[in-house]
Amino acid sequence: MDKFMAAAIDQARQGxxxxxxxxxxxxxxxxxxxxxxxxxxxxxxxPIIHAEIDCLQNAGRIGHYRxxxxxxxxMPCYLCAGxxxxxxxxxxxxxxxxxxxxxxxxxxxxxxxxxDLDLAECKQLMGDFITANPALWSEDIGEL
Amino acid sequence: MDKFMAAAIDQARQGxxxxxxxxxxxxxxxxxxxxxxxxxxxxxxxPIIHAEIDCLQNAGRIGHYRxxxxxxxxMPCYLCAGxxxxxxxxxxxxxxxxxxxxxxxxxxxxxxxxxDLDLAECKQLMGDFITANPALWSEDIGEL
Numbered sequence: 001m002d003k004f005m006a007a008a009i010d011q012a013r014q015g016x017x018x019x020x021x022x023x024x025x026x027x028x029x030x031x032x033x034x035x036x037x038x039x040x041x042x043x044x045x046x047p048i049i050h051a052e053i054d055c056l057q058n059a060g061r062i063g064h065y066r067x068x069x070x071x072x073x074x075m076p077c078y079l080c081a082g083x084x085x086x087x088x089x090x091x092x093x094x095x096x097x098x099x100x101x102x103x104x105x106x107x108x109x110x111x112x113x114x115x116d117l118d119l120a121e122c123k124q125l126m127g128d129f130i131t132a133n134p135a136l137w138s139e140d141i142g143e144l
Numbered sequence: 145m146d147k148f149m150a151a152a153i154d155q156a157r158q159g160x161x162x163x164x165x166x167x168x169x170x171x172x173x174x175x176x177x178x179x180x181x182x183x184x185x186x187x188x189x190x191p192i193i194h195a196e197i198d199c200l201q202n203a204g205r206i207g208h209y210r211x212x213x214x215x216x217x218x219m220p221c222y223l224c225a226g227x228x229x230x231x232x233x234x235x236x237x238x239x240x241x242x243x244x245x246x247x248x249x250x251x252x253x254x255x256x257x258x259x260d261l262d263l264a265e266c267k268q269l270m271g272d273f274i275t276a277n278p279a280l281w282s283e284d285i286g287e288l
Contacts, residue, residue: 041205048201048227057192061185064288082226082247083192087286103226106250142231144208 004028005095005117008071011038011051012125018043021133021140022125025055025072034068035059041140050140052080056087065089073122075102075114077141085110095122099130100141148172149239149261152215155182155195156269162187165277165284166269169199169216178212179203185284194284196224200231209233217266219246219258221285229254239266243274244285 004026011024015038027035037054040046049057052072062068065087070076075097076084084092084107091113097104104114130137138144148170155168159182171179181198184190193201196216206212209231214220217239220228225247228236235257241248248258274281282288 045205046201047203047205047231048197053192053197057190059191061189061191061283063283065286078226078230079223080226082222082224082229085226086222087191139205139207142209 001119002071002093002117004033004069004071005073005093005119007033007036008051008073008095009121009125011036011055012073012122015039015043015051016125016129021136022129023051023072023074025051025070027055027059028069028071029062029067034062039140042136048079050077050080052076052083056083069093071095074100074126075104075116076107078103078106081107084112091115093117095119096126098123099126145263146215146237146261148177148213148215149217149237149263151177151180152195152217152239153265153269155180155199156217156266159183159187159195160269160273165280166273167195167216167218169195169214171199171203172213172215173206173211178206183284186280192223194221194224196220196227200227213237215239218244218270219248219260220251222247222250225251228256235259237261239263240270242267243270 008024012022016022020042021039024038040049069091073095075094081103152168156166160166164186165183184193213235219238219241
């Protein structure tokens with residue numbers, strides 16, 4: 001598997017192991033990971049620190065984003081896709097979009113290249129979590 | 145002036161007084177402020193904590209957002225507008241959009257009511273800041 005997606009999945013599993021929603025993300029520039037993170041709704045009591053937001057936060061103030069690639073185990077929602085569009089990230093690689101379609105069309109309409117790897121491991125991770133925690137998942141995507 | 149926009153401007157001025165970008169935001173439910181914040185790029189070294197994100201973070205896990213109104217001294221960018229759309233906030237009131245057009249059409253396309261108060265105080269606050277700090281402002285909106 002792509003080593004960067006493997007790192008994002010490792011982040012998702014860290015999130016699951018600490019009681020959280022298993023979504024992970026890494027930011028890559030010039031073949032190196034410059035930021036990584038996972039959803040902090042449960043662990044940080046945060047409504048807004050999705051995996052991609054945590055990742056971008058942990059990357060810090062890196063200046064421009066035009067040569068970065070954002071990996072996420074799940075297709076980014078509008079919040080995270082909004083960050084991608086606003087900051088000019090040109091490429092997003094998602095682990096899957098079967099359990100949640102996300103905002104792929106919105107990103108593509110703004111010129112972002114979006115790749116969906118449709119990975120069984122990512123689908124099982126989220127599918128199992130959503131089945132076991134439907135209310136928490138609905139809260140995370142604003143569908144309460 | 146609308147007391148909630150006055151509170152958002154107070155947040156923006158707190159941000160300016162602590163060396164930051166002067167944008168403030170409050171979240172209102174049932175006539176009460178349930179969250180407030182300001183841009184944390186400088187003070188928090190954060191690339192992602194825009195005023196509206198800080199406000200939503202400080203409001204905490206409030207469940208659904210369908211009866212909330214988000215105030216911001218500046219028209220929300222795609223990141224913050226993405227949060228509005230994802231979490232189902234139905235109304236956004238901006239202090240101005242003359243210094244930055246933001247993502248008004250994107251929010252409206254998703255059924256959000258957007259009001260632009262076009263306030264001289266907000267325009268002067270951002271106009272003066274952008275003139276004095278053009279690189280910092282470009283960084284904040286991803287236009288480096």
